[in-house]
Amino acid sequence: MPGCNIIEEGKHVLVRLPSEAVKVVLLKGDSCISLGKFGTFSVSGVLGYKFGQSFEILENKLVKPVCSLIDDSKPLLLEDSNTFSENNQNLINTGSLVQKLSTQDIEELKKQGKGQDIINQIIAGHDSFGKKTQYSQEKYLKRKQEKFLRRFTIDYLGASEMLQYYRLKDPQRVLDMSNESLGLILSYANIRPGGNYILVDETGGVLLYAMLERMENEGSILVAHENEHPNLIALNYSNYSPELLEKMVSNLNWLQFLEADTQRPQWNNYPQEKIDRLTPPRRSHYLRKKRAADRVNNILDTVEQGNFDGLIYASTLYPPTLIPRILDTLGGSRPVVIYSPFKEILSETFHVLQKDYRILAPSIYETRVRQYQTIIGRIHPLMTTKGGGGYVLHATRVIPKEGGVTAVGRGIKSKRLKLDDPKVETRQPLE
């Protein structure tokens, strides 16, 4: 992918900290970026490296590249068997007394800089460190590294990273969508270059961004929304040019979408001589208005034409009221993918879609990723994890046979007698 390989000036990037916190920052050439207690670095020091590179903050806001965020390349402790215990029998909780260094001492050390030194001194000042088991020592060390190592990683700010950033900060803003749910949506919606999709996006544009990533400058996305303007704030941090977005993304509110006949802008072109006679400000006003009217009319034309390649829906508008009204704009054998943080909403939607002959085989999916601790000898799932993550309903838009068709199944004989009646069942019984 051009543009997502090398750390360059002027881009928004994701900064990962040892504490597992993430930040979105803009890399301005001659500026400095503060990471709070982890220190401050000057942007020029990180430019030119590959995305995914980790750095350690040195003095004077300089950085040096390091191989990873947490120093796990070398053995954490000396292999001296006298420095740890077999079990925690002799480990007695004496609270803060166990540490010889005071908070003030540690603050002093932090001002002096080097993270590894602080950790070494903290361990030296820890009375019962030797009474911990080796495992517990490693765990302790890792915790201290997360706190004091002045390291960070710069990652490309892709859709997954953007989603992670928002989900940690305020899950509601992205409808509590997990990365695995996002991946599932994009697969089931069959997002690929050249597609023309309808999108309803209440994740602030994160979903739109994820779709654009998979379309690589080809195809179009029509964003339908319920306000005067769509909220696509996440795109401000994306590295897509306004021209590209203009080319690929258009938007329409539900009034325009659902009542296109009455909402079309009525536009009368002025004759050329009249335009020529306009004063410059009035002329530009006229042209702006004309462009706006043309834009809406063009979008409404595409809606009327229909045959969209997919409907992707992540909105708090109640889907059973909305989906049936826009199904006809989809082409045959194209996916409908609805995301909701709540299974109940999708279950209601499922029942409505199941009765609709334009829909085939709705299914509700739940996907959850469970992360494991990867220390050899002590592999187990993490003790806590983020809840939520949402649910995905997938169905396929189909074209029912005109006049209906009799299903084969229970009662076929009696139904066959009634074949003249066009209202007979057009569904095969579910397996």
Add this chain to the structure above:
Amino acid sequence: MSFLYYKDVIEEEDLVMAFISRNDIKPMIVKSGETLNTRYGVFPHDLMIGARYGEQIASAKGYGFIHLLQPTPELWTLSLPHRTQIVYTFDSSYVVQRLRVLPGSRVIEAGTGSGSFSHAFARTIHSNGRLFSYEFHKPRYEEAKGEFECHKLPNITLTHRDVCTDGFKVDGVNVDGDAVFLDLPAPWEAIEHLDEVVAKDRRVSICCFSPCIEQVVKTIEALTAKNWNGIEMVEVSGRKWEAHREMVRDVDEAVARLKDIKKRAVAGLERKRKLNQTSDEFENEDIDIQTTEENDISHKEPAGKGETDLKPKSDQNTKDRGYNPFGKGMRIREGDPAYNWINVTRSEPEVKSHTSYLTFAYRNQ
């Protein structure tokens, strides 16, 4: 229509997924003169040529139907001929997202297996990306090769090779991979061969897919030894839910029904007593009669007595059962508007509770 491009009308030689039922999806190449035989009828391919994708078509006899769908990697995963255990959509969709596989990506996949994941990779990397897929089992390699050609996936380079011994190099091509997916019995043996084929100018990500924890341990050790970092291991658990309706049964109505049963029992007793009196029989059979009456209401009636069998079935629902708020003994369609329902969800009867562990790592050298 293909796995890479959209199309609206079915033409001869197109790959079409015939959706017969949820558990029966048949991929087929449409050829004039051929027919598709299903238990819902016979469908001549000539009915399909010229039809729109997504169309419902009736069998030659005019009843029974199927839907004609465009192929997608997800449908293919449900319908493909299994040669090995396959990677399902819950796992594949997450791996694609996590490895940042996008149009133009250069992906390394070993082994090819049944080619389920290959289709998902090929769709997403699209025409300007490339999938390097390796399979060491000759018959599986041959079958996959035929499939990729038949499915018009020119962005896959398939190689017959055991990557654990012979590495990933492909003659005359700079593999330059930026995402690696290893679904092998011993991925740790393949990891050392990756150095010569992964990209040098950008970050490379890897996912090793192994069902056993012992494999994970060896994989982590091999990745660490080869300077891969950011090692994370996860498991994806996916679940499919079905929406149903469950009848809302109010306890007050249950009580009212019990009262009704009791009332009818007493009435029946009265009738019987009068009957007994007129026929000069014994008088003290209260207990016996009562139990029989109750059994009658709750258990025996629905089965129907001799006479109901002679009548059409629909009479089963019109027979007087007294106060019957929940439709006991009758066949009630889920969601029947005469009753109260609550929307519920139920997971599939059998869940894939473990597929494999996914070990991710990155490298920046």
